[in-house]
Amino acid sequence: MPLIWPTSRGWFVLLTGLMWFLIAVVNHMLFPFIFACGAFALALASFCGTLVALSGVSVRRGPVGDAATGQTVAMPLLVKNELDRPRQPLVVLEHCPFALEQPTRTVVESLDAAEERVVQRRILAMHRGEFELSRIFLRSGDPAGLFCQQRSFRCPKKMVVVPGTEPLPDLRPSLRYSILTTVGSPVSAAGISQDFYGVREYNPTDGLRHIHWKSSARFHHLMVQEYERNAVMSVAVLLDADERHVSSRDIGSNLEYQIRAAASICTHMAGLYCSLSFAAGGQSMTLMPTRLATQALQEILLQLAVLKAGPIPVDRVAYDLAMRLPRNTVVYCLTLDTADPARDALRVLEQQGMGVRWFCAPPEAFPPLRPMPDPAAPAAEVAPRRRVSGPTQPSLLHRGMGLARALTGD
Helix, strand or coil, X not given: CCEEEECHHHHHHHHHHHHHHHHHHHHCCHHHHHHHHHHHHXXXXXXXXXXXXXXXXXXXXXXXXXXXXXXXXXXXXXXXXXXXXXXXXXXXXXXXXXXXXXXXXXXXXXXXXXXEEEECCEEECCCCEEEEXXXXXXXXXXXXXXXXXXXXXXXXXXXXXXXXXXXXXXXXXXXXEEXXXXXXXXXXXXXXXXXXXXXXXXXXCCCHHHECHHHHHXXXXXEEEEEXXXXXXXXXXXECCEXXXXXXXXXXXXXXXXXXXXXXXXXXXXXXXXXXXXXXXXXXXXXXXXXXXXXXXXXXXXXXXXXXXXXXXXXXXXXXXXXXXXXXXXXXXXXCCCCHHHHHHHHHHHHCCCEEEEEECCHHHCCCCCCCCCCCCCCCCCCCCCCCCCCCCCEECCCCCCHHHHHHCC
16 A cells, blocks of 8 residues: 655645644634645645556566676666656665665656656665565655655565675685596696697786797787696685674674685686685585586685674584595685684694685774764774784784785785
């Protein structure tokens, strides 16, 4: 059922009419009574106009795809005026859980008679997760702006917002190989192995000495020689989601920072044609088997999108992960604390021949975001990152550090 309520202008007209009516009753005067009747008549006419303001208007949702945090999501709507008369502007409202603004508002200009219009909406996604969109609200009123009417339309839709990623051009895990397959595949890093695979475009991780000059002259851009291998580099990402060490529940928490780092690492590894496994604690334990990174990437991003903090600690996940990884796997461990249990678990991984890369985002380096910081207040000093090789001394991260610098040391 449509909702109708007076606007601030409508309340002013109604209270003015009531005031003139009381003056007319107390003083037995004609002109105040006429003014009161005029105000009430205007309010009644506006109310009747509001009753039909949204009649004959329908709305349908257009195709909506998945997105990543930090990106705008295209959410088109099809608004149709089914009556043979023009309609005044409308406002579309929707509660989108992934957006900062709640609800989102979009103005639809006046509709002509029997017009069907596609309303393009672009909403910035800031929260990751799996969301179920339900109702869309249309809001309009009378030409005088005294009353407002709102109608809801059920337009269900499910969508996923995965964590955003950053490019990591200088992230190069040590090239230790575990024999996982005998099928030849591109190494991606030009010049490795001896069996020629083909020629491809140059990327910043390739050495200049492997440029294929004849192909570069032919295609007018740099091309490199790529070689085949019978072994696959193994990489694993271990993520801590222990609720005891999460700095806050906002988008600037240390957990969200580490999730973005994990997504960036996995996306980068998918471009290196290596094998990849993923494990995380939190609300439930996640252990994904080792597969080619290109095949596992989308599933890992989905797991990161729905990951929630919980009671399962990272050391428990690390011990289970150690039994599933081949020797010489490079393990990127992203924790929220440097407690001894996590340190001991990573030491076990290293003793089993793993190459451990430990990055820690402590809660004190990620204080809760403030809505409006005081510009006169002095800026908080952030301790520099300490980077020492080996799992017993993690690289300490803070909020103002870009992922390329945090994970590669630049």
